Amino acid sequence: MKTFFLVFSLVISTISYGQKHDARLAAAYKVFEADARFKHALISLYVVDSKTGKVVFDKNSQVGLAPASCLKVVTSAAAFDLLGKDYRYRTALGISGDIKDGHLNGSINITGYGDPTLGSWRYKNTTDEVVLNSFYESIAALKIKSAAEMIIDNSKWGSETMPGGWTWEDMGNYYGAGTSSFNWNENQYTVNLKPGKLVGDKVDILTLKPYPGIQLVNELTTAEKGSGDQTIIYFSPYSSMGFIRGTIPRGVDSFKVAGASTDGAYSFANVFASRLNHSGITIVQGTKSLFNSLMNNGNQVVIPPQKLLATHYSPPLDSINYWFLQKSVNLYGEAFVKTIAYEKTGFGSTDTGVNIIKDFWSRNGIEKSALNIIDGSGLSPANRVTTNALVTVMQYAKKQNWFSSFYNALPEQNGIKMKSGYIGGVRSYTGYIKSKSGTEYTFSFIINNYDGNPGAVREKMWKLLDVLK
Numbered sequence: 001m002k003t004f005f006l007v008f009s010l011v012i013s014t015i016s017y018g019q020k021h022d023a024r025l026a027a028a029y030k031v032f033e034a035d036a037r038f039k040h041a042l043i044s045l046y047v048v049d050s051k052t053g054k055v056v057f058d059k060n061s062q063v064g065l066a067p068a069s070c071l072k073v074v075t076s077a078a079a080f081d082l083l084g085k086d087y088r089y090r091t092a093l094g095i096s097g098d099i100k101d102g103h104l105n106g107s108i109n110i111t112g113y114g115d116p117t118l119g120s121w122r123y124k125n126t127t128d129e130v131v132l133n134s135f136y137e138s139i140a141a142l143k144i145k146s147a148a149e150m151i152i153d154n155s156k157w158g159s160e161t162m163p164g165g166w167t168w169e170d171m172g173n174y175y176g177a178g179t180s181s182f183n184w185n186e187n188q189y190t191v192n193l194k195p196g197k198l199v200g201d202k203v204d205i206l207t208l209k210p211y212p213g214i215q216l217v218n219e220l221t222t223a224e225k226g227s228g229d230q231t232i233i234y235f236s237p238y239s240s241m242g243f244i245r246g247t248i249p250r251g252v253d254s255f256k257v258a259g260a261s262t263d264g265a266y267s268f269a270n271v272f273a274s275r276l277n278h279s280g281i282t283i284v285q286g287t288k289s290l291f292n293s294l295m296n297n298g299n300q301v302v303i304p305p306q307k308l309l310a311t312h313y314s315p316p317l318d319s320i321n322y323w324f325l326q327k328s329v330n331l332y333g334e335a336f337v338k339t340i341a342y343e344k345t346g347f348g349s350t351d352t353g354v355n356i357i358k359d360f361w362s363r364n365g366i367e368k369s370a371l372n373i374i375d376g377s378g379l380s381p382a383n384r385v386t387t388n389a390l391v392t393v394m395q396y397a398k399k400q401n402w403f404s405s406f407y408n409a410l411p412e413q414n415g416i417k418m419k420s421g422y423i424g425g426v427r428s429y430t431g432y433i434k435s436k437s438g439t440e441y442t443f444s445f446i447i448n449n450y451d452g453n454p455g456a457v458r459e460k461m462w463k464l465l466d467v468l469k
Contacts, residue, residue, distance in 0.1 A: 025057050028467045032460060033059075037452040044447075046387035047468065050432060050440040053395065061391075064372055064384030065446045068421025069328045070428040071378030071385060074371065076321050076406065077397045078357045079336040083343065085321075085402045089115035089314035091182075093135050094305030097148065104147035108139060108283070109305035110272075111153040112182030112265070114348060115314045116335035119185040119268065122323055123315050128185060131312060132275050138310040145280060150273060150287040152265040156181035157338050157348030161237050161262060164350075165380030172235030172242050174258035176379065179334045181348060182289070184268035185210060186331055187261045191233075195250045196222040203248055210271055212261040215241045223247035233259045265289040318405040325409040325419055333377035350375065366392050378421055387444035390430045394442045407432075414462040415469070418443075425449050427457050433468045441468050 025047070033043055046061035048054060079087075090113050097106015112118070119128040161178030162171060170176035177187035192206040203220035220231060227249045235242035239262070248255045261267050269287040276283065314320065324332040334350065341353035353376070358368050372384040397406050410417045410431055418431025430444040445465065450457050 022056055025464075025467050028464050029057065029059065032464050035460065037450050037457060037460075038447065039451065041450045042448045044387040045443070045445045045464075046391050047441050047443040048391055048395065050395070050398065050442045056441060061388040061444075062370070062386055064370065064386055065428075065448045066381050066383055066423070066426045067378055067385040067390065067446060068423045068426045068428050069378045070390060070419050070421040070430045070444065070446070071373060071376070071383055072325055072328065072333055072421075073390065073393050073397075073419050073430060074361070074373070074385070075333045075336050075357065075376040076325060076409070077393050077400075078360050079317060079321065079340065080397075080400065080402045080406060082340050082356070082360060083317055083336070085316060085318040085405055087317040087339075089113055089117070089339070091115050091118055091312045092305075092308060093138055093310045093312070094308045095142070095147075096303070096306045099142060099144055102143065102145040104142070104144050106148055107305070108147050108150045109153060110135070110150070110182075110268070111156075111305070112180070113156060114179070114181045114183070114335055114339050114342065115312075116179060116183050116186065116329075116331050117314045117320060118183055118264075118312070123319070126314065128271065132272060134310065134312060135272065136275055136279060139276065139281060140279065141309075146282040146284055148283075149285040150269065150283050152182055152269050152287065152289045154180050154182035154265040154289050156342060160350060163334065163337075163375035163380060165374045165382040167381065168234055168236070169232050170379060171237070172233035172260055174260055175328075175330055177260035177331045178237060178262060179331050179338060180264060181338075181342075182265040182268065183331070183335070184264035184271075185261075186329070187264045187267075188258050189261050189267070191216070191244065191257050191259055193220065193248055193255045193257065195248050195252060195255060197250060198222065199224055199250065201250070205244075206254065208259075210267045212259070213263065213266045213270075214239070216259075217241065217243045219243060219245045221247050222250045225249050225251040229255075229257055231257045233257075235260065235262065237262045263289070318402065318409075321405065322409040325406075326411055328377075328420075330377035330379050334375060337376035361389070361393070364392075364396055379423070381423055381426070387430075387446055390444035391442050394430060394432065394444070398442075414465065416465060421446075422454065427454065427461060429461060429465070433465065435469055443468070 044060035047056040092111040094109045117126045120126045161180050174188045189212045190209050194204040201222040205218050231246040233244045273283050273287050323329050337353035338348035340356050342348035358371050362368050366389045370386045370389040374380050416433050418429045421428035428446040433441045
């Protein structure tokens with residue numbers, strides 16, 4: 001009997017604690033939404049008990065809002081199921097034609113299948129040095145001194161490198177790099193700048209590496225010390241000219257910013273041809289990308305290389321996903337979307353990939369109208385997602401055998417495992433919180449159209465989430 005009363009008391013105590021917790025959250029939210037910064041904002045907060053699924057708090061959970069990078073959990077979880085955590089991208093090296101007297105009377109062919117990590121600095125086996133050396137050794141084994149041409153096959157995903165809805169001020173910057181079936185160095189390049197001595201002085205562009213094959217119109221000026229990177233690169237796909245505007249701080253010898261290349265195949269071709277030439281192998285007629293060749297020659301048939309020399313494989317998907325969520329690498333998310341389309345239909349289209357993802361989630365409890373999305377990373381301000389949908393994704397992930405990889409990839413912020421999102425006028429968070437009593441909550445929290453400093457809004461959101469701890 002004593003045991004019964006002890007267990008009964010513990011249960012009543014737990015229920016009472018949970019009710020007080022819920023009440024404190026409701027009270028804290030009431031104070032939060034009354035803040036002057038949110039007078040014209042739309043706020044949604046949805047919280048459930050992770051174990052039972054019971055709704056703890058619901059405010060506007062069925063209203064579609066711009067989610068920013070919180071959309072990445074939708075793409076990530078779908079990729080785990082549709083591609084598998086061990087999925088690897090490949091890049092194939094081959095040749096066509098005959099070798100006679102040290103000359104390849106044909107082409108060196110490199111075929112891309114969308115690997116977003118090729119040439120990336122994030123993994124030991126993907127760095128530019130490792131990839132270039134590996135491909136070079138395969139060519140050197142042929143004991144040739146020259147080849148007629150080099151062809152980069154970047155045709156598998158067509159001409160679209162960026163989803164619709166991305167803004168002009170995002171597309172030219174490193175975080176707005178588009179993706180094709182051949183990517184290199186995460187489709188980024190570095191602009192090395194030299195500020196002037198005085199505020200308002202002109203800024204000089206020293207170098208662009210690796211050279212992206214474009215001309216940048218320099219409209220930069222020098223700002224005060226400590227003002228940081230206030231640059232924006234304006235660029236569009238397949239253009240030969242872009243603009244760099246804004247300011248960098250004075251008081252330093254050089255200042256580096258990162259831009260987005262629209263043609264990874266071009267960047268790779270330049271560095272690989274240079275590597276071959278430096279080692280005594282000449283590409284006589286130069287290099288071309290197959291996609292550009294197809295554009296110039298209409299419906300030309302893609303002829304695969306006659307002989308495969310080597311295949312480079314990417315890290316597994318769960319490793320790619322780690323950086324996708326940890327550092328919010330938009331390129332990886334857009335590659336996941338196109339890869340899903342390519343593996344399911346044979347062609348890597350963003351629209352097709354998005355539709356497959358929406359179909360997947362509709363089979364797992366999310367109405368398609370609750371996922372009104374047009375990309376895989378959340379960079380487009382036109383995306384609309386409900387907090388109910390995001391919580392459903394997070395709850396679904398907890399039940400899957402790949403959950404540990406997914407959970408590990410979520411950043412820890414403010415002592416909470418959660419993905420964050422931030423674009424103009426948008427702050428968002430979704431993740432898991434464990435309270436002192438041991439109860440775990442799954443939540444999604446989005447604000448659109450707030451007023452004021454983004455950092456101050458973040459702190460207020462974190463303070464409200466602290467109530468769940």
